[in-house]
Amino acid sequence: MPDAVPSSAAVSARMSRQVSRDTAPEVAVRKLLHSAGLRYRVNVPVPGMPRRTIDIVFGPAKVAVFLDGCFWHGCPQHATQPKANAKWWRAKLDKNVARDMETTKHLEAQGWTVLRFWEHESPVSVAQAVARTREAATQPSRRPKRTS
Template identity: 45%
Template structure:
């Protein structure tokens, strides 16, 4: 029998567990921030006045970067295509909403004249390739 967060925790405990899932300052985001800084680029973080509150904002270049977790944002890599075993329908719907929201945010940014780059968690393993993508996007 599979068990979900709903079966294991009380509502208050489940709320505490889900609050612990970080949306900012994640390890993948910190990797990109350090690399961008080392390459000489300066940025602002999580501007709430922009659609999707991008992770890194390069206002002078009218460019933003999102660092997406593969699972949470429905990437087509191994980690992103992994199917949850518990409460599967809820998670499929949640991830589908995330994907739709991400697409709407990217379109809204483009409509406002911003360029956007999405870096996926799985792509961060190849640091040289990531540095080239950053230079190509920001240079």
């Protein structure tokens, strides 16, 4: 992005004010998880990666949940490409997608289960998928016990 710059200070300021945590989809999913009796932490720093956070974390189970916005994270169904300053935006949004993939690989390499959902997905189906994954992650191994 060396020769691409934001189109104006006003646009840059407006975009920097966009909500990045406690979005409506995040809150809806968290309410469903909480009402199902699941306890979690929110906006937890990614271990070993500064300036990156996980939206919902089930620490002991090592399950990380991300609820990605369609515009900022490149949803294949809903992402749009701004026409003004298109080169700068393409580079910015591509960098976001690359950072998401890097974060996922980093966490998986440390033994985490990473779940990513789009903001347009049903909070009920997201919460159900998260609950199933968390349940599976906390089940003791089902390997047969050895009897000498």
